Structure formats: C-alpha cells, structure tokens
C-alpha cells in the first residue's frame with residue numbers, strides 16, 4: 007500500500023521524525039565522556055515529566071519489567087499487596103505479583119469504572135494488622151479507556167491512616183495526562199517509553215519516593231538486574247551498571263526536549279482536546295463508550311463497544327485491509343467486544359481526522375449500525391476550539 011500506515015493503537019505510538027533521527031546516530035561508548043553528558047542531561051530532565059524532585063531509574067525493558075522492579079525492590083516473600091482490578095493491565099500486574107510469591111488481595115470493578123476511593127478506604131481500614139504492604143493502581147487503564155484519580159486514592163489511604171506504599175502504573179498516561187508523583191504522595195511510579203513519551207518500546211522507568219528507598223533497605227525478594235541501589239549508585243557518576251539502551255537514550259533526550267519545548271500543560275491540553283473530539287464522533291455515530299463515568303474518560307485512548315453480534319476484531323481487520331490503519335483490540339474478557347482508538351503521543355488534528363475517517367468509512371463498509379456524521383462532529387469541535395498560532 008502506498009502512503010503511511012496509521013498506528014492508532016494505544017501504544018506503541020507513532021514515533022516522530024525528530025526522535026527517529028536522534029536514535030539513528032552511531033552508538034557510542036557507554037563508559038565515555040559523551041555518554042556522561044547524555045546521561046547527565048536525561049537524569050536531570052526526566053524527573054520533570056514525573057513531577058518529582060527525586061531520582062528516576064531507567065531500565066532497558068518493556069513496562070512489565072518496571073512493574074516487577076517496583077515490587078522486588080520494596081517487598082519481601084509472602085508480603086500482601088492490594089491490587090485494584092480496573093481492567094486487563096491491573097489483572098496482569100496481579101498475576102506477575104503472584105509469580106513473585108506475593109499474596110494479592112483484589113478489589114474489582116466492572117472494567118467500566120475507575121477506582122472507588124471509598125471501597126479502597128474500607129479495605130485499608132479493615133486491614134487492622136497492617137498486613138498490606140503496597141497498594142497497586144493503574145492510573146490510566148489502557149484496556150478500557152478509564153483514568154482513575156490518583157489524588158483521591160492518596161486521600162483514601164490517608165483517611166484510613168494506612169502505611170502501605172502506593173505504586174502507580176502510568177505507562178499509558180505519563181506525558182499525556184496530568185500526573186504528579188510528589189504531590190500525590192506516590193511511592194513508586196511505573197512508566198514505559200512507547201506511549202506518551204513517543205519512543206519505540208524498550209525503556210521503562212521507576213520514579214521512587216524516599217519512603218520507597220527506605221522500604222527497599224529491608225526488602226527480601228530476590229533481585230539482581232532490577233536492583234535500584236546498583237543503578238542509583240552508577241547514576242551518581244552518570245553511568246549504568248550494565249550496558250544501557252544507548253540509542254533509545256538518544257531518543258529519550260529528544261523526547262524530553264520536545265515535551266519541554268511544547269510545555270507539559272500544553273501537551274495535556276492537546277490530548278484533552280483530541281480526546282474530546284474523539285468522543286464527539288462516537289456520540290454522533292450513536293456508538294457506546296466502554297467507560298461509563300464521564301469524570302474518568304481517558305484522554306489518551308478511547309474504547310468503543312461494538313454493537314451486539316458484530317465482531318470488533320473483524321471490524322479492525324477490515325480497517326487494516328482497506329485503510330492501512332491499526333486500531334487496538336479488546337483484551338482479556340473484552341476480546342472481540344470493543345476496539346480501542348489511541349490518540350496519544352505525537353498526534354494532531356489532521357491525524358485524528360484521518361483516524362476517525364477510516365473508522366466511519368469502515369462502519370459503512372462493514373454495515374455496522376450507526377448514524378453517519380461522527381467525523382463532521384469531531385471536525386466541528388476541532389475547528390471551534392482551534393487556537394490561532
């Protein structure tokens with residue numbers, strides 16, 4: 007097919023030319039002076055994205071590695087963690103915790119709502135022996151398009167007076183949706199390179215509070231590759247204990263420059279506006295959003311419920327064959343029932359217009375019941391809210 011493929015899954019996202027170019031430089035000595043300057047710049051700027059004044063650890067791994075790192079650095083065998091199951095990713099994190107010989111207590115949603123702070127507070131208040139050592143929350147549940155309120159989670163933990171660590175997965179929200187590691191009292195923030203940071207897959211991150219560093223001193227789960235202490239120690243000299251993903255770090259330096267040039271608040275506003283335009287289209291098509299709580303709509307992706315007896319995967323296949331666009335599939339129990347539109351990262355009005363056009367044309371082609379006019383509704387919203395440069 008001629009022209010460009012549209013990668014509208016909620017991660018990996020479209021990698022902009024500036025980052026591709028930065029990555030394609032010759033690899034350098036990761037123990038030499040040029041690398042030191044690169045690492046120095048990254049280690050100084052990266053915390054700004056997490057809104058933390060503390061260190062952020064970088065792993066050459068996908069996001070799953072940073073989930074594991076958060077748990078093995080802070081916890082001991084048989085420790086109890088509370089996982090709020092907002093969707094497929096929260097439940098994958100739980101399975102990972104179980105494999106690490108942690109005990110998990112699960113609070114569930116219907117996968118259409120976010121974290122209920124009152125339920126969390128009750129569960130923590132009932133834990134009178136304080137056996138729960140960590141609370142694990144997925145900020146933006148990528149399988150459902152539901153974004154929980156982390157400030158409310160923090161308040162619920164404070165009201166319960168519970169000392170558990172707060173661990174938050176921001177893999178599909180960081181650098182797309184407002185997030186504040188320090189202000190919200192998060193102990194470990196988990197993030198990845200391939201979504202809001204606009205990089206290819208391959209890097210992941212832990213932002214770490216002083217309380218988490220302190221907990222790490224007594225934590226007895228086995229760790230070697232993931233050990234924060236070794237990495238933080240080497241980072242003091244702006245090196246890494248093992249070969250870092252040098253070329254992805256070239257890309258990360260460029261991504262940080264791009265985000266800081268645009269300004270984080272503008273980045274969040276851009277995502278909010280494009281997300282709102284997307285929802286206008288879905289409403290006009292008279293299709294159903296998976297997220298049932300307007301306060302919890304995600305600004306980085308939208309999950310759309312397929313009408314009964316229409317298969318979402320067949321629909322996505324038709325989109326791919328006719329228009330060379332990838333949409334996200336339904337994960338876990340949502341398989342075949344929904345499709346997901348990624349509208350995060352390096353993304354703008356006309357990319358969204360293309361995305362929605364591909365969907366509207368396929369709704370017609372595949373004879374999915376809908377009302378035409380979704381694209382027009384989105385365009386109207388975009389033109390009403392456009393700002394003069």
Ligand SMILES: *Cc1c(COP(=O)(O)O)cnc(C)c1O
Nearest residue numbers: 068069070095146148177178198
């Ligand atoms: C993408 C994603 C993950 C998985 O990350 P990998 O890089 O595939 O290991 C975990 N959690 C959330 C919320 C995600 O969006």
